[in-house]
Amino acid sequence: MAPSKDRRPGYSRRAQYGIFTRYVVAVFGVFVGFGLLALSLTDPGAFSFARGTAAEAARPIGEANAVARSTGQDFFSAIAGYFQAGQQNAELRREVEAARANALTMKALEDENRRLKALVGVIEADRKPVAAARLIGSTGTSMRRFALLSAGARQGVRVGQPVRATTGLIGRVLDVWPSTSRVLLVTDPDNVVPVRRASDGLPAMVTGGSDGTIMIRLINTGVALVRPGDVFLTSGSGGLYPPGIPVAVAVKTTRDGAVARLAADPSEAEFVVVEPVFQPAAEQDQQAEDAAEAAKARVP
Amino acid sequence: MVAQRITSTSDTRRSAKHAINRAPSPLIAGGVPWVSVMLASLITYSPVIASAPVLPPLAFMLFVAWRMLRPGLLPVWAGLPLGAFDDLYSGQPLGSGVILWSLTMLAMELIDERFLWRGFLQDWLAGAAIFAVYLLVGAGFAGLASGHLAFTPVLPQLLLTIALYPAVVWLVALLDGLRLTRFRSF
Numbered sequence: 001m002a003p004s005k006d007r008r009p010g011y012s013r014r015a016q017y018g019i020f021t022r023y024v025v026a027v028f029g030v031f032v033g034f035g036l037l038a039l040s041l042t043d044p045g046a047f048s049f050a051r052g053t054a055a056e057a058a059r060p061i062g063e064a065n066a067v068a069r070s071t072g073q074d075f076f077s078a079i080a081g082y083f084q085a086g087q088q089n090a091e092l093r094r095e096v097e098a099a100r101a102n103a104l105t106m107k108a109l110e111d112e113n114r115r116l117k118a119l120v121g122v123i124e125a126d127r128k129p130v131a132a133a134r135l136i137g138s139t140g141t142s143m144r145r146f147a148l149l150s151a152g153a154r155q156g157v158r159v160g161q162p163v164r165a166t167t168g169l170i171g172r173v174l175d176v177w178p179s180t181s182r183v184l185l186v187t188d189p190d191n192v193v194p195v196r197r198a199s200d201g202l203p204a205m206v207t208g209g210s211d212g213t214i215m216i217r218l219i220n221t222g223v224a225l226v227r228p229g230d231v232f233l234t235s236g237s238g239g240l241y242p243p244g245i246p247v248a249v250a251v252k253t254t255r256d257g258a259v260a261r262l263a264a265d266p267s268e269a270e271f272v273v274v275e276p277v278f279q280p281a282a283e284q285d286q287q288a289e290d291a292a293e294a295a296k297a298r299v300p
Numbered sequence: 301m302v303a304q305r306i307t308s309t310s311d312t313r314r315s316a317k318h319a320i321n322r323a324p325s326p327l328i329a330g331g332v333p334w335v336s337v338m339l340a341s342l343i344t345y346s347p348v349i350a351s352a353p354v355l356p357p358l359a360f361m362l363f364v365a366w367r368m369l370r371p372g373l374l375p376v377w378a379g380l381p382l383g384a385f386d387d388l389y390s391g392q393p394l395g396s397g398v399i400l401w402s403l404t405m406l407a408m409e410l411i412d413e414r415f416l417w418r419g420f421l422q423d424w425l426a427g428a429a430i431f432a433v434y435l436l437v438g439a440g441f442a443g444l445a446s447g448h449l450a451f452t453p454v455l456p457q458l459l460l461t462i463a464l465y466p467a468v469v470w471l472v473a474l475l476d477g478l479r480l481t482r483f484r485s486f
Binding site: 022023025026027028029030032033034035036037038039040041044046047050051054055058061062065066068069072135136137138139140141142143144145146147148185187188189190209211212262265266267 | 342343344345346347348349350351352353354355356357358375376377379380383384385387388389390391392393394395396397398399400401402403405406438439441442443444445446447448450452453454457
């Protein structure tokens with residue numbers, strides 16, 4: 001490639017100054033970048049408005065892609081279905097028999113549970129989901145794990161609400177805009193979920209590794225070992241996540257816990273459900289925090 | 301009319317005949333690089349909901365490819381607006397793209413000055429170095445924001461990015477051809 005000639009424009013002062021100004025603006029851009037970075041590191045919510053405008057503008061693209069994703073999955077699973085129909089039929093019949101027996105046991109347990117709870121005097125509010133929506137995008141090029149949700153303030157979504165798929169926890173709402181919102185996925189290193197082991201209630205924390213895996217860290221190390229295959233559910237402590245949502249399945253035991261995989265793969269969920277914050281106290285804390293942040297944002 | 305119909309059947313003649321009264325639109329000729337990079341920033345809205353950094357930074361690759369293939373088409377300061385736009389969608393802390401894209405443009409000026417006559421292989425090497433710095437420093441910025449520094453998850457993404465670069469250059473070359481499509485002026 002030949003060297004470009006536009007760097008030496010001849011004797012024209014105007015052209016020379018023009019080129020000089022371009023370099024000045026380019027260097028200025030680097031400094032602006034550092035300023036913006038410092039601001040967004042000290043105050044993560046600082047540019048929420050700009051992000052929101054951008055997300056709202058690109059929402060239709062995400063919606064269309066989300067539909068394409070689910071139809072694509074349907075298409076391939078439909079083809080695969082023809083090859084396995086007979087075997088699957090037999091398997092499913094066996095499973096239904098087993099499930100029917102299980103359901104009866106569950107029903108009895110549920111009744112017993114209700115009676116015992118009434119006896120102790122625990123009143124449980126009926127939690128209705130806030131909204132059902134599609135995941136319309138995710139930050140696939142970055143080390144941070146955010147996803148965009150096709151529901152926002154208009155659908156009743158608020159900051160801090162947990163987001164789940166049918167098979168498990170997806171994350172929690174981080175930013176809310178009129179008809180989109182941003183979700184911090186469980187796989188983000190910044191997300192810490194208090195969990196307990198399904199079998200015996202062993203308490204632990206789940207944090208993201210940002211490479212698709214998640215880490216289970218036991219709170220009391222040395223007491224028990226996590227075995228591969230152990231299922232961990234949200235414990236409800238902290239008040240943000242309601243108890244009993246599957247989060248992780250242990251894969252490999254480590255010194256202080258285990259490496260795990262997600263119970264619910266966000267890419268497989270066609271719809272996710274936004275649930276209300278488990279304990280209103282946590283919500284109030286969150287709201288106070290939001291109000292403080294909003295007040296900070298208002299003062300330039 | 302008849303003459304037109306005849307020439308439209310023969311492809312080689314057509315371009316020469318139609319060149320009269322037809323000119324590339326300056327808006328499209330200048331705007332295609334900007335629009336293509338901005339559209340690639342929307343890769344966030346791809347159908348994949350990623351649990352790891354698996355997608356190549358397509359917008360940045362297009363940006364570098366435009367700069368290498370057509371120096372001077374994107375001005376030196378183009379990293380400021382395009383990087384900021386990418387930051388809005390990429391999930392990186394805002395400012396990370398502005399810094400890295402602006403520095404890339406300045407670095408490309410240096411590369412142009414040092415290595416005057418280059419082939420595609422040298423461009424690919426320079427691109428590989430730029431992508432390595434971009435992804436690793438970007439991971440560093442993201443680590444500062446989340447409080448957990450990690451670089452290993454970036455490595456597969458980096459390999460994919462370097463391997464895909466020729467395809468992106470091919471795409472940019474294609475767009476560069478379309479950029480100068482001649483339109484009939486009214």
